[in-house]
Amino acid sequence: xxxxxxxxxxxxxxxxxxxxxxxxxxxxxxxxxxxxxxxxxxxxxxxxxxxxxxxxxxxxxxxxxxxxxxxxxxxxxxxxxxxxxxxxxxxxxxxxxxxxxxxxxxxxxxxxxxxxxxxxxxxxxxxxxxxxxxxxxxxxxxxxxxxxxxxxxxxxxxxxxxxxxxxxxxxxxxxxxxxxxxxxxxxxxxxxxxxxxxxxxxxxxxxxxxxxxxxxxxxxxxxxxxxxxxxxxxxxxxxxxxxxxxxxxxxxxxxxxxxxxxxxxxxxxxxxxxxxxxxxxxxxxxxxxxxxxxxxxxxxxxxxxxxxxxxxxxxxxxxxxxxxxxxxxxxxxxxxxxxxxxxxxxxxxxxxxxxxxxxxxxxxxxxxxxxxxxxxxxxxxxxxxxxxxxxxxxxxxxxxxxxxxxxxxxxxxxxxxxxxxxxxxxxxxxxxxxxxxxxxxxxxxxxxxxxxxxxxxxxxxxxxxxxxxxxxxxxxxxxxxxxx
Amino acid sequence: xxxxxxxxxxxxxxxxxxxxxxxxxxxxxxxxxxxxxxxxxxxxxxxxxxxxxxxxxxxxxxxxxxxxxxxxxxxxxxxxxxxxxxxxxxxxxxxxxxxxxxxxxxxxxxxxxxxxxxxxxxxxxxxxxxxxxxxxxxxxxxxxxxxxxxxxxxxxxxxxxxxxxxxxxxx
Numbered sequence: 194x195x196x197x198x199x200x201x202x203x204x205x206x207x208x209x210x211x212x213x214x215x216x217x218x219x220x221x222x223x224x225x226x227x228x229x230x231x232x233x234x235x236x237x238x239x240x241x242x243x244x245x246x247x248x249x250x251x252x253x254x255x256x257x258x259x260x261x262x263x264x265x266x267x268x269x270x271x272x273x274x275x276x277x278x279x280x281x282x283x284x285x286x287x288x289x290x291x292x293x294x295x296x297x298x299x300x301x302x303x304x305x306x307x308x309x310x311x312x313x314x315x316x317x318x319x320x321x322x323x324x325x326x327x328x329x330x331x332x333x334x335x336x337x338x339x340x341x342x343x344x345x346x347x348x349x350x351x352x353x354x355x356x357x358x359x360x361x362x363x364x365x366x367x368x369x370x371x372x373x374x375x376x377x378x379x380x381x382x383x384x385x386x387x388x389x390x391x392x393x394x395x396x397x398x399x400x401x402x403x404x405x406x407x408x409x410x411x412x413x414x415x416x417x418x419x420x421x422x423x424x425x426x427x428x429x430x431x432x433x434x435x436x437x438x439x440x441x442x443x444x445x446x447x448x449x450x451x452x453x454x455x456x457x458x459x460x461x462x463x464x465x466x467x468x469x470x471x472x473x474x475x476x477x478x479x480x481x482x483x484x485x486x487x488x489x490x491x492x493x494x495x496x497x498x499x500x501x502x503x504x505x506x507x508x509x510x511x512x513x514x515x516x517x518x519x520x521x522x523x524x525x526x527x528x529x530x531x532x533x534x535x536x537x538x539x540x541x542x543x544x545x546x547x548x549x550x551x552x553x554x555x556x557x558x559x560x561x562x563x564x565x566x567x568x569x570x571x572x573x574x575x576x577x578x579x580x581x582x583x584x585x586x587x588x589x590x591x592x593x594x595x596x597x598x599x600x601x602x603x604x605x606x607x608x609x610x611x612x613x614x615x616x617x618x619x620x621x622x623x624x625x626x627x628x629x630x631x632x633x634x635x636x637x638x639x640x641x642x643x644x645x646x647x648x649x650x651x652x653x654x655x656x657x658x659x660x661x662x663x664x665x666x667x668x669x670x671x672x673x674x675x676x677x
Numbered sequence: 678x679x680x681x682x683x684x685x686x687x688x689x690x691x692x693x694x695x696x697x698x699x700x701x702x703x704x705x706x707x708x709x710x711x712x713x714x715x716x717x718x719x720x721x722x723x724x725x726x727x728x729x730x731x732x733x734x735x736x737x738x739x740x741x742x743x744x745x746x747x748x749x750x751x752x753x754x755x756x757x758x759x760x761x762x763x764x765x766x767x768x769x770x771x772x773x774x775x776x777x778x779x780x781x782x783x784x785x786x787x788x789x790x791x792x793x794x795x796x797x798x799x800x801x802x803x804x805x806x807x808x809x810x811x812x813x814x815x816x817x818x819x820x821x822x823x824x825x826x827x828x829x830x831x832x833x834x835x836x837x838x839x840x841x842x843x844x845x846x847x848x
Contacts, residue, residue, distance in 0.1 A: 212824075213716040214833035217749035219788035222831075270790045297793035324790040 225327040226268035230319065234261045234304075236443040239411055239418055240333075248332045250413040252386075253315075254443075255339040259306050261288070262333075266301040266321050273301065276320045283309040285317065309337045336413065344385035344440040346448040352378040352423075355532040365451040371532060372431055372458040372559055373503035378405075379424040379452050383440050386417040391441040400428040402436060428456045431559060458560025459533075461501035465554065465567055469494040469539075481567045485607055486544075488573040489662050493542040495567070497554055504534040506556045514548040516571075544571040574662040575605040577614060581656035583671035586639055596621070596674050597639040602658040602666070616659040620668075623650045644676050651675050700769055700811055700846075701731045709738070711819060711842030717751060718744020720838050734761040734774060740782075742838070748788045755782025755827070757803060772809040778802065780827050799829035809844065817844040 229245040232238035237254035243265060253260045266273055279285040290303030309315050315335040322328040347361040350368045358368050361382050370377050383390060396402045402424055409422040428434055436452040464478035470486060470493055478498050486493045499506060504527060512518040524539035544550060554565045579602040585593030602614045619631045621640050628647045631638060643652060654671040709724035720742035727735045742753040759778025766773045780803055785796040805823030812818065822839040 213836040215716065215746055215751075215836055216833065217747040217788065218831045219749055219786070219791050219793075220747060269792055271792060272790060294792060299792050 220325055223270065223323065223325045223327060224268075226266055226270070226273050226321050226323045226329050228264065228266050228319065228321050228329040228331055230262050230264045230331055230333075232260065232262055234263065235259070239413070239420075245329075245331070247330060248334070250334045250336065252336045252338065252413060252418055253309060254386075255309070255312065255337060257443075259308055260317070260335065262305045262307065262317070262319070264301075264303055264305060264319060267298055268321075268323055269298050270323045270325070271299060272324050273299070274322045275301070275303075276322070277305050277307075278316075278318045278320075279307045279309070280316050281309070281311060281313070283307055283311075283315055307335070309335065312337050312339055338386060342386050343446045344383055344390050344442050344448050346381065346383055346438065346440045346450055348379055348381045348438055348450050348452055350377065350379055350452065350454070352380060363450070365453065367453040367455070369455040369457060371502035372428065372456050373501075373506075374532075375427065377426040377428070377454055377456075379426060379436060379438075379454075381422055381424065381438060383420040384417060385440070385442055390443070391439075393439045393441070394424055394436065396426060396434050396436045398428070398432055398434045399430040400426055400434050402426045426452075426454060428454070431456050431458055458558055459502040460561050461499050461503070461506055461556035461558065461563045463554050463556060463563055463565040464498045465552075465565055466496040466498070467494070467567075467569075469496065481565055483568045483570070485570040485572065485609060487610060487662060488544060488547055488571050491543070493544070493569055493571065495540040495542065495552060495569075497538055497540060497565075499536040499556060500533060501536070501556065501558075502533055503558060504529055504536075506536070506558060508536070509555045509557070510540060511553045511555075512542055513551045515545040516548075516550040516552075517543040517545070518552065519543075542569060544569075547571060547573045572607065574610070574660065574664045576664040577658050577660050577666045578603045578605065579617075579656065579658045579666050580669050581619075581654055581671045583652065583654045583674050585674050585676065587642070592644065593674070593676055594644045595639055595641045596643055596652050596654070596676070597637065598654040598656060598671060600636045600656045600658060602636065604660060606660075606664075610660075610662070614658050615661050618657050618659070620655040622653050622655065623647050649675075649677050700814060700817075701728055701734075701763055701765075701772060703728055703730050706847045707817075707844045708847065709736075709819065709842055709844050711821060711840055713740075713742075713821075713838035713840030715742055715744055715838050716836065717746040717749075718742070720753075720840070722757075722842065726844065732763050734763060734776075735759075736761060736776065736778070740838075748790055750787050750789070751832075752785040753782055753799070754784075755780055755799065757823075759803070759805075761807070763809075766808075770811055772811070774807045774809065775804070776807065776823075777804040780825060782827070784827075784830055784832075786830065786832070795830065797829050799827040801825065801827035801829075801834060815846045817846070818842075819844055 229243040231243045232240045236257050238251050240251050277285050285307040288304040288306045293300045307317050315337055317333040317335050320330045347363040349361045350356045350358045351360050356368055358366050405423040405425050412419045434454045439449045441447045466478045467482055467484050468476045510518055519541050521539040526537050528535045550569045552567045556563045579600050581598055581600045583596050583598050586597045587595040600617050617633050620627055621629045651673045653673045655668045657666045657668045659665050705728040707726040711722040713720040722738045722740045724736055724738035729735055736759045738757040740755050744751050757778050757780050759776045761774040761776035763772050763774040780801045782799050784799050787794040803823050803825040807821035810818045819842045824837045826834050828834050
């Protein structure tokens, strides 16, 4: 038992001194310090916003004397070392700095001044290092020059559908656009030997204008800078919008151009075509039509076509007399050529009652509302009327052996439905009793040899006629023919 | 030199031999004062002990630890309730106790180079051994070590304390 105790004792002692792996986790999680700069207070600089890009190019006009760099350092450690260098005999000094401490970070802001003495390329470096030797460097390639030319400005509207402008011309421009285009893009390019230009733009008339900063590109040249960008003009009414674009350099030299933008709205053209229906008199697109249609045939189909400068016009359609007018969206097609869209589609009219249905198609736009009005006279099928005559036939040996009926039918439907009698029902009576029936598609029918089959007597015929759409006339009776 | 051994024998061994039945007796209570070495610094404990039987002992300790790990300053306040099992190594003078217990406490960390400080609740457990050397029925010298596992911060949860102290028995 004692041995066991001592073994346990030894094991516990070994385990007890086994580990303490605590380390300075603050130091382990240390991040490199964050450095960002701008040269906002240096007129010729184009680094106007804070940037943390490691290598950046800037321009400096010697007439400005000092190249002032604002810096901002953020780090979680207390003692960040700041170093700064410049080559070619230029001098660089720390002008000012201040420290702001928050709960877990420290921010150092300040100004470094570089004083280049010669024209040409200078390298300015700022390096910060934290207590754990993590560092961040920003290198500035500084183009130093001594001159000042008038800024060059050019503008264009070629990025728009239907523009007639040239690419980036250095003169005032005039262009016309559809209101439906919405936002008009005005490209600009500035070339200047001084990046400290002032860029302004405004517009007359009811419109908003702003800069699309997402496409702005600044390209530093040896002694100049080229800036390309884009303005976004959004008119809210028709008419002339004069956009004024001005570039002014740091000594007041100015270039100004105007973009005269005419905004118009081409009225839509609506045409219709009922060619898909059975009883059509129109086979091509027309501004309106008047048609008749048989209720029993169901849906009346109307093709429409809208030609407009709006690819998605505000299109509505109505029918009166409880007619249900719907669009078959699967049949809609849109073709756009040169900013003009052709929208074609199919409307279905389901009539509830027999009536003249007025179909209105509307396109409402700022340029005006266009309406196409057509009518569809939807009628229910009417029963036909008829009369029947009966004559003796097959006169042999002074006697008639057969009788022939002739039915004259009259359709009370409109003329376009008149050719629709398809069938005649005939009943042959002898002395008032039915002897046979017959159905035929011919208006003249001969009952053969009735004298032999049914014998002599007084014969007459009852007849009725059926039209194509289910209309059945009343029974009519012929005169009596005596077969002896 | 022989006189010193004789004095020590009379002071330590004889009283121990005569009063051994009073030690580790059920119901005995004691107060502990200990100093510990830890990896980055030192720690202090104040404890209360109660013997449940001749082999089982209940302990509650308050412990304060302070030290530096590189540039990191650590401060820990912790409570350590535990239960121990004792064996007689050299009766009645030396007793060896293995103990296991829980831990809850508060810790603070700061680095001289950093702005921020961190603090938080820690929790976990520990085990340890303690050697008691009884001078008489009321006083015992202690040698102890404990391995601690405590979660609640970004630090490694493993650490140990080793040290010694004195126990005053309240019978």
